[in-house]
Amino acid sequence: MKVYGSGEARVEALAGVDVVIERGQFVMVMGSSGSGKSTCMNILGCLDTPTEGEYRFAGVDVASLDRTQLALLRRNYLGFVFQSFNLLPRTSALENVELPLVYQRVSARKRRDRALEALREVGLADRAEHTPAQLSGGQQQRVAIARALVSRPAILFADEPTGNLDTERSQEIMHLLTTLNRERAITIVMVTHEAELAVAASRVLIFRDGRIIADGPPQQV
């Protein structure tokens, strides 16, 4: 349950959501614009808290954790691709991708190698020195994906990660994600509005007006 504002301005972004995500699942989240997908992702990713209700991460009630413990939890276990990328503006693609490794105190040399490898995986090794303003929309989106994956998170939350990518690039990213899910057991929760991508997932959640109205395998849903 997530409510913003009050009185006339009251908005129920989430009106009642009950969901359990299991380790190793690839969950696709779909639904109309404004239906609560990003709000739900932010709560699952420990970036926001519900107005009512509780959220347990690996059996731990996250409301019982203080800010430092939450930051450590996110840093060590979670990767996030935001709907609006959230890259550091005057910083190169390489430095943007290195950032999670800086927080994890990885050595400068290892950071650079792993960040370059992550950029290579999204086809941007030749744009390592460009700042976001010197990159196309789809390139910025791919830098955000590389940054989310470089720390090898246990769970990846990806909010519309292919929204700015042509079909070929989208397929490359989907191939990368399904491989990571299958070979490294990375749990993936991904928002998309493109039905043809949903078949890559084992499970689809459909949101409407702040509720989940369907939950099952892609073919059924």
Add this chain to the structure above:
Amino acid sequence: MKVYGSGEARVEALAGVDVVIERGQFVMVMGSSGSGKSTCMNILGCLDTPTEGEYRFAGVDVASLDRTQLALLRRNYLGFVFQSFNLLPRTSALENVELPLVYQRVSARKRRDRALEALREVGLADRAEHTPAQLSGGQQQRVAIARALVSRPAILFADEPTGNLDTERSQEIMHLLTTLNRERAITIVMVTHEAELAVAASRVLIFRDGRIIADGPPQQV
């Protein structure tokens, strides 16, 4: 022709583009990430200039216009939906949509009515007072579309205007755009990566590595 940087950092964003866009056309622009679509749109929209070559708008060489004349040209004839929306952050949706009418010195009352009507057309009349931070990704995108259309431009440049919208909302926006094109003869140049939207256009341009490699009706291309 559009080149950034030099030496090792040299990037040919546009390597040689020759295109003529006729009044009343609905042109769909497609192509891989980083192929030059947004760069081309910025030049056509008089927001940027080519490194080499010329651009004539209604017979006028835009290089012969000074900054004030260019600003007037854009204000009076052009509408732009940016790939990253570019909304004013601490300003309500209504005020964001009113902005082009402020520049055109429309009265406060008319501005408000027309801005509310534009928000209604994109399904956001009930979000008029929300700031961008209080809107979902797809809602921000629709505010950007409303803002681009409120001044009734002769030409609309829309860079991935449905990238964050579910299928139903995308169809609504496409219906709105095709109606404006047909009934008000608004010329539309739209970037998309979704092939199923291309059939709404009379002409498709496909970019690759800074060049147009295909140009024709949707079925052929």
